[in-house]
Amino acid sequence: MYSVEGDTVLEPFAGLGTTGLACMIANRNSIGYDIDAEIARAALSNMDRGVNVLNSVIDSRLKRHLAFLEGLSDEERLRCYRNTHYGFDVKTRQETAIQIDRLCQIGKTESGFICRYENSNSLQDEDYNT
Structure with missing residues (x-):
């Protein structure tokens, strides 16, 4: 995946939130979601650094x-x-x-x-x- 600073990255499988964390570190916007609300909550929890x-x-x-x-x-x-x-x-x-x-x-x-x-x-x- 290629992106530049300020881009918005869509993550349709929130998983552990690693894409969101990478976006936070690299000054990208991210939108993550998951069909399983519990997984989405876990991703947010993991991103709380x-x-x-x-x-x-x-x-x-x-x-x-x-x-x-x-x-x-x-x-x-x-x-x-x-x-x-x-x-x-x-x-x-x-x-x-x-x-x-x-x-x-x-x-x-x-x-x-x-x-x-x-x-x-x-x-x-x-x-x-x-």
């Missing part, structure tokens, strides 16, 4: 990318592009403008969550430069 928990997923993703870069050969690094926000190498030109906004607030509603995002990082800028 704190800001710090979800931001730790973002931090982990960025750290895994840095580890991936360390494993590239010098020749492979020469074919990389540069991300303008983080200052580290990326594999495709499409990734040069990616900035993963961290969550700053999660509000709970009767039927879901409303997330607010900030444009900052938990890691210092020098941690991203490679």
Whole structure:
């Protein structure tokens, strides 16, 4: 599945709520439902995570990318592009403008969550430069 920030993702099988969680982390809107109301409630319960928990997923993703870069050969690094926000190498030109906004607030509603995002990082800028 491909989506960009702000898209709405439809999840017709709410299951454990993992698609909804992924959308919360990636600044996507999501609509999840399930024919079984109990499963839908369980999905909402599973999605009820704190800001710090979800931001730790973002931090982990960025750290895994840095580890991936360390494993590239010098020749492979020469074919990389540069991300303008983080200052580290990326594999495709499409990734040069990616900035993963961290969550700053999660509000709970009767039927879901409303997330607010900030444009900052938990890691210092020098941690991203490679």
